[in-house]
Each structure stands twice: as C-alpha cells, then as structure tokens.
Amino acid sequence: MTNYTIKDVAKMANVSIATVSLVIHDHKRISPETKHKVQQAIEKLNYHPSRSARGLVSRKTGNVGFILTNDHFLRTEPFYTQIFMGTEFEARDHELYVLLATVDSDFGENASLPRFILDKNIDGMIIAGKVPQRLIDKMRKYDLPIVFVDYLAPDKKNSVVAIDNEEGGFLATQHLIKLGHKNIAFIGGDISHPSLNDRFTGYKNALEKAGISIVSKYIETEEDYPARANGYNAARKLFSANKNITALFACNDAMAIGAMQYLKDSGKRVPDDVSIIGFDDVAAEVMIDTPLSTMRVPKLEMGVEAMKLISEQIKNPGLINQKILVPAELIVRKSTRKI
Amino acid sequence: MTNYTIKDVAKMANVSIATVSLVIHDHKRISPETKHKVQQAIEKLNYHPSRSARGLVSRKTGNVGFILTNDHFLRTEPFYTQIFMGTEFEARDHELYVLLATVDSDFGENASLPRFILDKNIDGMIIAGKVPQRLIDKMRKYDLPIVFVDYLAPDKKNSVVAIDNEEGGFLATQHLIKLGHKNIAFIGGDISHPSLNDRFTGYKNALEKAGISIVSKYIETEEDYPARANGYNAARKLFSANKNITALFACNDAMAIGAMQYLKDSGKRVPDDVSIIGFDDVAAEVMIDTPLSTMRVPKLEMGVEAMKLISEQIKNPGLINQKILVPAELIVRKSTRKI
DNA sequence: CATAATTAGTTAAACGTTTAACTTGGAGCA
C-alpha cells in the first residue's frame, strides 16, 4: 500500500514522466504501444495522481462546495439529501469532490460564509434550495462559478437546475379534475418561494382551463414552511371552515402527509372522502396506509445535472446563465380516486 | 479577490517566505515584532495558504472521510446527520475538511469502496453507525486511521465514540419503574446491533434490580430496522396480545413514534393508558400532540469527539484504540406519567 | 537529393509550501 508517484510509473514503463502525464490525459502525441505500456504500469502499481501536486500546477482545488440551509438538511424528507447524492455520484466522472456545508436559515448580519469559500478550497459551488439573499450577496464577491438547484436568486444571474413546477402543478390539478373533482383545495407554505408559487400558478391555470372558478376559501397559504406540522394545521383551517372540499393539492408531500394525518384524526377517509395529491415523491412513509399520489421529481438527476453544469463552468468560465428545466411526472397511487 | 501567495506576504512584510511560514506555524524562533508585522500583512492581503502546496510537502490531504450507509443517511430522523454536522463543525479547528460518502447497506461482494479511499484523498476516516463487515474488511487493507461513531467493528480494533447505551436503557426503564409501572414492555429492531442490544440489557438490568420479573411476552424484537413503520408493527403485535401493559420502552424514538401512532389508531391514549419512552431525542415532531419522553443523546458532541480523535490519530498514528463513552440523559416530557 | 513537415517523444521550469541546515550579529564569559 505504498504510495507510488509518477516517477515510479515512468521507471517501470521506461519512459519519461512527461509521457506518463500525457498518457493520463489521453494526449494524441502518444503512440498506442507506449500508451499501453504506461497503462500497464499504472495498473500494476495502482497509481493515482496526487491531487495536491495537480492542484498546485493547475491552480484548481478539485473541490465543489454544496450549500444548503440547515433546516433543509435536517428536515424529515430526504429531498435535498437525494440531490446531494446525485451530485456526489456524478462528481466521479469529473474527478471532483463535493464538500457539504450548511448555513443558518436566517443568515445573520455577520454570519460567516462556509469555510471552503474563505479558505479558497473550492473551484465552484452548488446552492441547493432557497437560501438567504444576504448569503448570496456575500458569496458573489468571491467570483466563483455558481449553480443553483431548485432555486434561483431573483436577479437570475446564474445557471440553474429547476423543476418545471408550473407544469407540475398544472398536471397534479388536472389529474384531480379528470377524476371528476370540482371543489379542489390548495395548501402551501412559504408561498414567496418561487417553486411553491409556481406550483400554485399551475393549480390556478388548470382550474381556469377547465372552467372551474378559483375559490379563495379553498386556498390556504399562510404557513411559513412546507413541513408536516404545517400541513396538518393548514388542513385543519381548511376543512373546519369548508365542508364540501373533495380534493386537495398540497404543494409538497410533507404537507400532504400532514393533511392526511389531520383528516385521519378528524374521522375522514382518504381517498373515500377526500382525494389528496402531493408533490416531490419523497413520501416513502410505510406507516401511512394510503400511499400518496404525487408528482415525482427526479431528485438524483437534478444533482447530476447540477454537477455537470458546475463542472463545465469551472472548465469554461464563460458558460454562464445556463438553465435546465426538468419535468415532474404524475404518479398515481391510492390517495386519489374518481368521484 | 486575487489569490496572494506566501511570497506576496513576505514582500509586504520585508521578510523571507520561511519567516512567514514560521509565523503561521507559531514557531518560537520568531520575535514578537516580526510576528506582528507578518500577521498584519497576512490580514491585509487576506492570505490563505494553498492547501495543495501544503499537501504536497506534508504528504497529507487535509481531508477526512465520513462514511455511513445510505439507509442511515436517508432516514427520517436526523440522527447521523447531526453527528455529521458535529464533525464538520469541529473540523475547522483542525484545518480539516470532511468528505461524505454513503455506501449501500448490503455492501455486495464486488461493491467498490468510497472513491476517496481508492483515490487516496483522505488522511483518515470516520465511520458512523453500523456498516457491513465486508466493507470494514476491505477498508482495513488501506492502513488509514479509522474512528467509529455509534458502532464498533466486533474485533474492537479501532477508536470509537459510543453512547453509554446500557446505562441509558437502565435509566429509561428505571424512570418508568419509579412512576409505578410494573408491566413494562420493550420494543427493538435489529437487536444484533450492539447499541440496541445494550439498551435492551439496560432494560433487563433495571427490571431485575427492582425485583420485577422479565416477561418475554412483553418483549418484541423481531423487526429488522428501528424505523417508525416497524415500531407501529411491533406495537400492534404487543398490544393485541397483551392487555395489561402500562408502559413501553422503545429502543429509539423512531419506533416510539410508530408505537404512539399505533396506540392512537387503536384508540388508546398516551400517557393516560400507556406511558412511552424513547431513545435518541430526535423526535422534534410537532405533529405529535404528546411530546415524547426520551433519553437525549448528544449527537453533535459525538461528531465533535470523533473529529478530535481522528485528528489526533492522523498526527500520531500510534494513538490507536481510544474509547469515548458519552452518557445519555433522561428527558421527561409528556408521554410518561405516574400510575 | 536536399529540405520541410510531421511524429513521438524528452527536458526543464513552474506551481506554493515546509523545514533542515546554514548565517549573522551580538551577548556572556573567562
């Protein structure tokens, strides 16, 4: 398990170290025979180039920062966790490493930036989910490539991987309409979040298109964070004030689960009395007897795409302002039914 | 935002680069005045030493790997996530970075090791939670320092940060006994996991000490993973077969929550009909109306300690086989009451 | 046939640190 260097490989293959380096980078100036000889030696010694030495000459660290707020990281549903795993997975192919950092969701006046930024230990960063504007402003000063996932700073100055939330919201609502529902409610938290707001827009568009009028009593968007408990509360407000709602579109699965719980507690049955559809497809909650219909979001793929974008952008800093929109897919399970 | 080097600092302070380096490492050979002068320059230029250059000469990467299985990473309760955040937090003080990798919980015959091991891009690693023995065997071949957290390979060859689970199980059960309970049940999943088994031992010890006989019908350890759904199932088996149980000690909060849910569904009230205590203190579940009594585990601190251990061990590879036992603390909330 | 162009490699400098070995100017001492 000794650590061999490029010199050892060169010696074994009877070539110069430059040749070894060129083989590694698949340079055309090398003949097939030499290439093969060198690759054999690399294999035999289990040689891996030193990242430090590489970093020193290339002036790159080989690291990418992944930033999210700690409430996102610690939340019950593994939404951003999956995205992270996607970036980590794709990072292999780019010979990059991912450094994860969480920041406080109320990034105070003199909160400090993630260490890898101050230390200059990354070549670029991926920002997942909504983060405080103050953080973004501070980070922009270091001119590192930035890619957003599932959020984009209002000035829209960076590349982004986003869900087609409006289309998704439209499809979810349309699903309920197609099942014959007319009194369709919506619950959402933190409606200032662009993603959630877009889902809401999709909801309204679908109703409008079907000629169903939008009833404000059926809309509950007061809660501040789209978590289970808030779904529970929103459902309580909604159903105690309205008796004729037959279907509910929750802005995400967490709130949908909360709402289901409320309905269960208050003696209503899903989907017999109320149909419910969520969004995200994170509800692998076996405890709930009624599997949730939802809009599936390709979380891993989003991470993969984000890593591709940041990697390109590190190599070519000109490539700014790219946008990737991924579709959400309707998944029909047991929580919605024909009326 | 240019990246200054040690040369720039040296020039500004009118000293050699060696002097700058010595100041950074707080070497005694430097006079207070020179030191001050250099520090000023460092500050003014916002100089940060290049990790690559450092790594090259020190033959260290400055990285530590953090390994857990993906079911641990993706699970609902942020137990290991908190531990991870603890390591990340402490890493600052040691000028280390943490690389997170997940492995499959059934680490197949020819599954590959985390990339940072193959790449030799870490100086040591922290393994969190139970991982497959096959993985451990493979990793041992690379002789890197290893620290376990909340688990220890059966050969006990490495340093470890563990919870005093036996004591914790004892205290939890004793709490129920002190409240006057006699028919105290236990539910656990994956009882082959040393931590859970120790909690079970603590349960038995407490009963024994109080002169209460251990009733095997009150013990349900068939489930394979201590998650909510399995807590629900375990409670179902237990309470449908036994009518006189008045208290329950669940091996962790996840199972406790599942059990509470079952009791709720089957019309029983907590704590009026049954007292429940969990373990871990991860149940920040606002949706549950009855806050759970539990044994608090200092998760962040465990991460901090693990990072301290691995950092020491990287500097001094002789320091093997250290053991840190952290106590669990009884937290009484609303789910347990006097009988 | 002389020369230009191409191919397949090699040489050597550079990247930014750390640190052992060396220097220099006094202070302390007999």
Place this chain on the structure above:
DNA sequence: TGCTCCAAGTTAAACGTTTAACTAATTATG
C-alpha cells in the same frame, strides 16, 4: 580579547505534477 552560545532570521531543496519548448527520427515534397 578571544571564544562559545544563542537568538532570529535566511537559503535552498524537496514534494509530484503539468506543459511549453525543444529534439531526434522519420516521412513527405519539389
């Protein structure tokens, strides 16, 4: 005075890569 010691630096080599510039041998061209 002459010597040793010490304090406070400096010099220079080394770490393992990448890559521009060079070279030598072969092939193509007029």
